[in-house]
Amino acid sequence: MQNTPPQGLFSLRHRRAIILSLSLVALVYLLVVLVTGADAAWQVFSRLGPADWLLLLSCSFGNYLLRFVRWQYFLRRAGWRLPLRLHLAYYLAGFALTTTPGKAGETIRSVLLRPHGIPYPTSLACFFSERLLDVVVVALLAALTTLAFSADQNFIFILLGLAFIVFLLLHSPWPLHILEYLQRRLHSKRLQRGLGHLHQLVHDARNFLTLQPLALGLLLGIAAWSLQGYAFYYLLQVIGFEMQLPLAMGIYAISLLAGAVSMIPGGIGATEAAMAIMLAAAGADTHVAVVVPVINRLSTLWFAVAVGLLAAGWLAANRRLSTD
Numbered sequence: 001m002q003n004t005p006p007q008g009l010f011s012l013r014h015r016r017a018i019i020l021s022l023s024l025v026a027l028v029y030l031l032v033v034l035v036t037g038a039d040a041a042w043q044v045f046s047r048l049g050p051a052d053w054l055l056l057l058s059c060s061f062g063n064y065l066l067r068f069v070r071w072q073y074f075l076r077r078a079g080w081r082l083p084l085r086l087h088l089a090y091y092l093a094g095f096a097l098t099t100t101p102g103k104a105g106e107t108i109r110s111v112l113l114r115p116h117g118i119p120y121p122t123s124l125a126c127f128f129s130e131r132l133l134d135v136v137v138v139a140l141l142a143a144l145t146t147l148a149f150s151a152d153q154n155f156i157f158i159l160l161g162l163a164f165i166v167f168l169l170l171h172s173p174w175p176l177h178i179l180e181y182l183q184r185r186l187h188s189k190r191l192q193r194g195l196g197h198l199h200q201l202v203h204d205a206r207n208f209l210t211l212q213p214l215a216l217g218l219l220l221g222i223a224a225w226s227l228q229g230y231a232f233y234y235l236l237q238v239i240g241f242e243m244q245l246p247l248a249m250g251i252y253a254i255s256l257l258a259g260a261v262s263m264i265p266g267g268i269g270a271t272e273a274a275m276a277i278m279l280a281a282a283g284a285d286t287h288v289a290v291v292v293p294v295i296n297r298l299s300t301l302w303f304a305v306a307v308g309l310l311a312a313g314w315l316a317a318n319r320r321l322s323t324d
Contacts, residue, residue, distance in 0.1 A: 040287040044239060045295065052238050056299040059231035064092065064307065066224035067130065070217050074126045074208045080118050089311045096308030098301065099266030112315075125204035129217070132209075135260075136163045137221035141229060142257055144250030145278070167209060175202055229253060232296055239292060241284050251278045255293070266301055 048056075068091045075081075082090075090113060094106035110123040139160050169175055208217070229249030236243050243251075258274035259267015272293035279289040 041291050044287060044291040047239055048235075048295065052234075053299070055234060056231050057303055059227050059234075060300050060303050061307070063224045063228045064095070064304065066220050066227070068092075070133075070220040070224075071126060071130060073216065074129060074213065075118070075123070077207060077213055078122050078126075078204055080113075080116075080122070082113075082116060089315050092307050092311035093315060094308060095304040096312050098304050098308065099268065119200065121198070121200035122204045125201045125208060128201070129205050129208040132163060132166060133214075133217045133221045134225070136160065137218065137225050138253045138256050139163070140222075141225060141249050141253035144246045145254050225253065228300060231299065235292060235296060235299075239288055241279075241288055241292075243282060247282070251275060251282070252296070254278065268301075271301075272297060 068088055071091055072084075072087060090109055093112065094109040097108055098106055107124060107127055109127070110118075110120050113123050114120060139157075143157070207213075226249065229252045230245070232252040233243065233245050233248035236248055252275070255271045255275035255278065256267070259271030262270035264270050275293040275296065276289045279292060280286065284292070
């Protein structure tokens with residue numbers, strides 16, 4: 001069994017995705033400056049001191065660490081253990097590709113973990129379980145906006161309903177029975193192998209989402225995303241726009257959902273627009289409503305990408321670490 005990370009952490013396609021997302025965000029943020037004016041934008045930015053930036057970035061990194069604890073717990077439940085430092089680097093490296101639609105690029109972790117014997121279906125089931133729990137948690141936080149806005153937000157409860165249906169299907173015997181039946185009836189070896197991987201993925205996801213891991217996963221998810229929501233609330237206080245904590249957390253969460261539903265890489269533009277619209281509806285001045293989302297995304301999405309690239313660089317420079 002190979003014990004070292006693969007030689008090429010990111011493929012050409014992955015590198016192109018990073019370059020495309022950086023180009024897109026540069027265009028979006030240039031439009032923000034043009035809309036608000038450079039002076040007005042700088043006035044908002046200048047209200048943040050080094051200590052403020054440190055707190056915002058610390059909240060983001062705390063979010064990553066809490067989610068890593070959940071990820072590691074899931075894989076250990078499946079019987080897999082890696083050196084903590086190496087495993088954390090693998091997890092963080094996935095953030096370099098978080099600007100892909102639906103964060104699918106983060107499945108690069110499966111490629112990094114495969115040389116250690118962890119099957120693709122197992123790591124992908126872990127990724128799927130993480131995303132499902134995050135949807136539930138973020139949708140619950142987004143529902144807090146109903147306390148202040150009368151706008152129809154039924155889609156939040158639709159998301160929760162769909163997540164509940166997925167939970168029921170995962171714990172029903174029928175999906176596995178159907179996959180086993182199709183494997184027996186199909187003659188294509190490739191399709192049989194693909195269905196076998198899917199069968200293993202569903203089986204592992206069920207293991208990750210039984211009562212105990214489900215409860216722990218939800219608690220860690222609530223802590224992680226509440227920490228990020230608090231950072232958004234703190235940012236508003238520093239900027240000088242007063243807002244109650246539950247509403248701030250709800251606005252942050254619903255903007256994340258808007259970006260995810262848009263299927264734009266990283267939700268770039270869609271997340272910022274949703275956040276700006278809701279801030280304006282809550283009474284924020286135009287320059288605050290437009291610039292605050294940019295600051296928030298710099299301290300969350302783009303900080304995550306930077307952390308991911310640093311982790312990938314560390315892995316590339318320390319290929320012998322996994323043999324210690």
